[in-house]
Amino acid sequence: MEIxxxxxxxxxxxxxxPFTTSVGTEYDKEIIVVEATGKSGKSGWGESVSIVQPMYNEETVQTNWHIMNDFLIPLLMKAPxxxxxxxxxxxxxxxxNFNAKAAIEGAIWDLYAKEKNESLAKVLxxxxxxxxxxxxxxIQTTELKLLQQIENYLQEGYRRIKVKIKPEWDIKILKSIRKHFPQINLMADANCAYTLNDIDHLRALDEFNLMMIEQPLAHDDIIDHxxxxxxxxTPLCLDESIHSAEDARKAxxxxxxxxxxxxxxxxxxxxESKKIHDVCLEKGVPLWCGGMLEAGIGRAHNLAITxxxxxxLPGDTAPSAHYWKKDIISPEVEMKDGYIYLPATPGIGYxxxxxxxxxxxxxxxxxDFENSTSKSCDSQIQI
Known part of the structure; x- marks a missing residue:
């Protein structure tokens, strides 16, 4: 494979x-789309999942561009x-700089699969x-609005509901959900909103028969968890704390x-995702694939690893129409009866x-790797 x-x-x-969690509300998504072209003439595609502010982790869209442009791409040019x-x-x-690395690596994985004429899922x-x-x-503005959204999603066929929680939007809300939907697969995602001082409060969530509570404590913690x-x-699920197979093993x-x-x-x-999968498989710990409000290219990579x-366990892999009026891929990711069928076409399949x-x-x-040149184009669009 020659890039x-x-x-x-x-x-x-x-x-x-708008999508609201305990750390803020997102109304739009800036994305860096990466295209890796090979000597074969085929192109592989990747997508950066960072947001504009360092809220989920320390990376942003701007730092991703800098790291990819000034460090990662030059490293790729050193040798095949x-x-x-x-x-x-x-x-x-x-x-x-994991988000930046993953975006470029994802494009190269897609190119690799296409040059082998196999689906990305298969080569993984x-x-x-x-x-x-x-x-x-x-998080919704009212309890009624939350219940209505859950009802709509269940009618659409989703096989697991994850709700965002934070202090004062947790016990009462989960009690109401369980009253109206006693049998659904339900989990709660705290996005690091609690501390060990909240142990008794969090123990009260045991009564709701949750699949899991996701990342209730600090983003970099495995000791207090x-x-x-x-x-x-209730099982705890770690998200922000896990950056490698070694992190997974230790946790x-x-x-x-x-x-x-x-x-x-x-x-x-x-x-690294494959390595984490193998560690969890060996240890008997189930996995699911989380989402970062990806557009279609990133979503296709999520489907392949899943x-x-x-x-x-069902992941946050909702179809394109759940997030976007029009996605950047064709065909768009679609769901049927609570399932997404994986494409068999080469690469990401979209x-x-x-x-x-x-x-x-x-x-x-x-x-351009062959001529060691670069061309930039910046428009005047305001963001």
């Missing part, structure tokens, strides 16, 4: 509905890549033909969680709509 060109395009898409797994070692010079080792779909419900898990019947051995939410961007790409055997991507791009840079 001849990397193109970065910075786009902005409006969400259909034989296999996408090689990229982890190549990028090890750069600490952290996936075995599934379809995956169960869950949905994440943000172990103390909390020992006091709860599991400490008893910090019984479930792990994997996000490709959070852990630096598909290669095809691996130990992704046994074709990026290049005309649309170009139309909504306000910054673009192409780096």
């Amino acid at each position: 001849t060109r990397i193109t970065l395009r910075h786009i902005k898409m409006d969400l259909l509905y 890549i034989n296999h996408p797994d090689d990229i982890t070692e190549r990028f090890s010079f750069v600490r952290g 080792g996936g075995t599934k033909e379809k995956i169960e779909v869950g949905v994440s419900v943000g 172990a103390k909390l898990q020992a006091k709860l019947e 599991i051995e400490l008893g910090s969680c019984r479930i792990i939410n994997l996000k490709i961007g959070r852990v630096g790409g598909l290669t 095809s691996l055997a130990n992704f046994t 074709e990026p709509n290049l005309d649309m991507i170009e139309e909504i791009s306000f910054r673009k840079k192409t780096v």
Whole structure:
């Protein structure tokens, strides 16, 4: 596999509905779309999942552009890549910056699969033909509005409901949900909104028969989560705390969680995602794939990794129409009876709509590996 060109395009898409968590509300999404072109003439595609503010983690869209342009792409140009797994070692010079690494690595994985004429799911080792779909419900302005949204999603066929919680939007809300929907697969995502001082408060959530409570404590913690898990019947799920297979191993051995939410961007790409999958499989800890409000390219990567055997719980892999008036891929990701059927076509299985991507791009840079040149184009669109 020989890479001849990397193109970065910075786009902005409006969400259909605002999405609120304990750390803030998002109304739109800025995305860096990465295109990796090979000597074969084929292109692979990746997508940065960072947001404009360092709220979920320390990365932003602006830092992603800087790290990709000034460090990661030059590292790729130093020598050929034989296999996408090689990229982890190549990028090890750069600490952290997992979202930026994952975006470029994802594009190269897609290119690799296309040049092998196989689906991305297959080259990753996936075995599934379809995956169960869950949905994440943000914090709403009223309890009634939340219940109505859940009812709508259940009618659409979603197989798991995740609700965002925070202090004063938790026990009363979950009690109401369970009263109206006693049998649904329900989980709560706290996005680091609690501390160990809230142990007794969090123990009250045991009565609601939740699938899990996701990341209730600090974003970088695995010690206090172990103390909390020992006091709860409900399984804890770690999200923000897990950046590598080593993090997963340590958290599991400490008893910090019984479930792990994997996000490709959070852990630096598909290669590390596979390693985390294997650790969890060996330890008997189930996985599910979380979402970062991805557009179609990032969503296609999520579907591919979810095809691996130990992704046994429904993920945040809702179809395109749940988030966007029009997605940047064709066909769009669609759900049928609570499942998304994995494409068998080469690569991610969805074709990026290049005309649309170009139309909504306000910054673009192409780096030509063969001639060691780069071209930039910045428009005057205000964001």
